[in-house]
Amino acid sequence: MPIDKEFRKRWNCTGEHSGHPVWVSPDGSECIHGKTAGVHLASCNGCMKCVPACPTKVFSVWLSPDHGRVVDPVRDADCILCLVCEVVCPRNAIHIERESGSSETLDSLLRGA
Numbered sequence: 001m002p003i004d005k006e007f008r009k010r011w012n013c014t015g016e017h018s019g020h021p022v023w024v025s026p027d028g029s030e031c032i033h034g035k036t037a038g039v040h041l042a043s044c045n046g047c048m049k050c051v052p053a054c055p056t057k058v059f060s061v062w063l064s065p066d067h068g069r070v071v072d073p074v075r076d077a078d079c080i081l082c083l084v085c086e087v088v089c090p091r092n093a094i095h096i097e098r099e100s101g102s103s104e105t106l107d108s109l110l111r112g113a
Ligand code: SF4
Pocket: 037, 053, 054, 055, 056, 057, 058, 078, 079, 080, 081, 082, 083, 084, 085, 086, 096
């Protein structure tokens, strides 16, 4: 199940973990860590492809009590919006916040359209 790209509007921000916000789905069953670089923990399989791919080292491995080995966006504030992590993630577990007005352009570039 991919990350809900609208989580910043639809999900509830319930707290903080390692300096980034934690969001909980409307039914309370799922969570996303991070704001600029959001990681849907239930989608992440811990493959670690995003860790070396990120130029600013946003992600670190984390043994989550509920999801096991996943990544946590511990340096969320250092994200430079390059979108490499979205490209390399095989599970669509990451969503990067789009700057106002850039969403359609960036999404079409990612699709190769
Ligand atoms: S968009 Fe780029 S800088 Fe931001 S978390 Fe992903 S790979 Fe790192």
